[in-house]
Amino acid sequence: MPSSDGPRPLDGYRVLDFTQNVAGPLAGQVMADLGAEVIKIEAPGGESARRIVSVVPGRKPLATYFLPNNRGKKSVMVDLRSDEGREHVLRLADSADVVLEAFRPGVMEKMGLGPETLQGRNPSLVYARLSAYGGNGVNSSRPGLDLMVQAEAGMTTGLRTAEGGPQIIPFQLVDGATGHVFAQAVLAALLNRERHGVADVVKVAMYDVAVSLQANQLTLHLNKDPNASSKSAKPAPTLGPDGKPRKQVAFATQPSDAFKAADGHLVLSAYVPKHWALLCEVIGRPDLTEDERFADQKLRAVNYYELKDELESALAERTAAQWVDALHEKGLMATLAYNWKQVVHTPLFAENELAVTVGEGENAQVVVRTPARFDSFTPAAVGLPPSPGEHNDEFLASAVAN
Numbered sequence: 550m551p552s553s554d555g556p557r558p559l560d561g562y563r564v565l566d567f568t569q570n571v572a573g574p575l576a577g578q579v580m581a582d583l584g585a586e587v588i589k590i591e592a593p594g595g596e597s598a599r600r601i602v603s604v605v606p607g608r609k610p611l612a613t614y615f616l617p618n619n620r621g622k623k624s625v626m627v628d629l630r631s632d633e634g635r636e637h638v639l640r641l642a643d644s645a646d647v648v649l650e651a652f653r654p655g656v657m658e659k660m661g662l663g664p665e666t667l668q669g670r671n672p673s674l675v676y677a678r679l680s681a682y683g684g685n686g687v688n689s690s691r692p693g694l695d696l697m698v699q700a701e702a703g704m705t706t707g708l709r710t711a712e713g714g715p716q717i718i719p720f721q722l723v724d725g726a727t728g729h730v731f732a733q734a735v736l737a738a739l740l741n742r743e744r745h746g747v748a749d750v751v752k753v754a755m756y757d758v759a760v761s762l763q764a765n766q767l768t769l770h771l772n773k774d775p776n777a778s779s780k781s782a783k784p785a786p787t788l789g790p791d792g793k794p795r796k797q798v799a800f801a802t803q804p805s806d807a808f809k810a811a812d813g814h815l816v817l818s819a820y821v822p823k824h825w826a827l828l829c830e831v832i833g834r835p836d837l838t839e840d841e842r843f844a845d846q847k848l849r850a851v852n853y854y855e856l857k858d859e860l861e862s863a864l865a866e867r868t869a870a871q872w873v874d875a876l877h878e879k880g881l882m883a884t885l886a887y888n889w890k891q892v893v894h895t896p897l898f899a900e901n902e903l904a905v906t907v908g909e910g911e912n913a914q915v916v917v918r919t920p921a922r923f924d925s926f927t928p929a930a931v932g933l934p935p936s937p938g939e940h941n942d943e944f945l946a947s948a949v950a951n
Contacts, residue, residue: 554927555925555926559583560585562585562586564586565590565642566589567649567651570601571598574618575617575618575919577622578617578620578728579732581621581622582929587622588622588944595626598618617917618728621907621932625941635662638662644671645671646739649677649735650662653691673748674748675748677738677751678753679753681698699759700717702756704759706766727759731751738751803853804819804828804849808857808860809865810872812868815864816884816886827880831879832864843856873885902918903918905929907931912933
């Protein structure tokens with residue numbers, strides 16, 4: 550029977566979190582949800598995400614970058630450029646299990662807070678470094694954020710605005726993925742410490758995470774035959790009704806796309822042979838399974854545009870929602886494409902209990918929880934994010950006393 554009050558894996562662990570914005574604080578949030586005491590080390594005035602507020606007309610401004618990733622943490626505000634501030638942090642690090650930092654490569658060393666210094670004082674400390682590009686050389690020591698990394702890692706491939714410019718993904722995909730990878734890496738380092746006595750330095754780069762998210766696509770280009778262009782001429786591009794070249798389908802995963810129905814689009818995936826046969830049955834086109842153009846998984850991708858025309862001709866008979874229900878009845882994968890406003894009101898969102906309320910009364914805020922769940926405890930720190938320096942008296946006074 551699931552319980553909400555069992556011991557949590559990181560109970561008793563202390564994490565010093567020097568990070569800002571999304572990726573690093575998200576990793577710290579994962580650890581807070583797992584029971585760790587996470588202490589934000591903030592510059593005077595607080596970290597930058599506190600000032601990134603929503604500007605939607607008619608809505609109160611919310612620090613939407615800050616609120617979801619800092620629940621239940623504590624805050625110490627110090628000037629790391631001062632000797633006093635640095636001494637406070639050194640003393641705190643002496644009792645920490647983990648340090649999370651995301652300054653540009655070399656900054657922590659310049660402040661006298663690099664891994665050699667901190668692990669020299671506290672040999673059991675796991676020191677975790679997050680950077681935009683890795684800090685491995687002249688090309689990877691630059692500052693960066695989600696927007697820049699998306700573009701540089703190729704994530705705008707195939708996405709174009711109406712004016713022809715690159716279409717940036719409209720949310721922090723790289724930040725979010727990086728935060729979870731960063732947390733995973735730190736948890737692995739803690740396990741390594743417990744099992745083998747190794748206190749490691751962990752390094753995660755946002756660029757590396759962005760590249761890994763596209764491993765399927767990039768593997769294709771890593772293995773391109775360098776002599777292919779000389780062996781055979783490229784086939785002429787297929788033209789659409791507008792006379793423009795149609796995008797080539799690169800993988801044998803069709804049908805797996807958005808398709809037009811009577812009143813709009815649904816998204817479906819039925820490229821596995823048995824799913825393909827079921828799809829044809831449900832839409833009333835069993836003849837498509839015998840069509841030579843779609844005889845196997847590869848041909849359905851090669852002849853994708855003909856396939857799409859045939860499917861949309863059949864799907865035009867009913868609404869998108871009706872087709873989703875009919876496909877679900879047969880165990881097939883299909884959905885409507887929801888926008889953010891719709892998502893938070895769907896039965897699935899409620900069923901998965903993805904909203905968590907932090908604080909009480911007029912101070913209460915509703916945010917999205919981290920996704921992992923456990924039978925023995927509820928992984929959710931429900932305290933409000935701290936105000937800048939809220940816990941200075943608790944930690945700095947005790948550090949001086951010790």
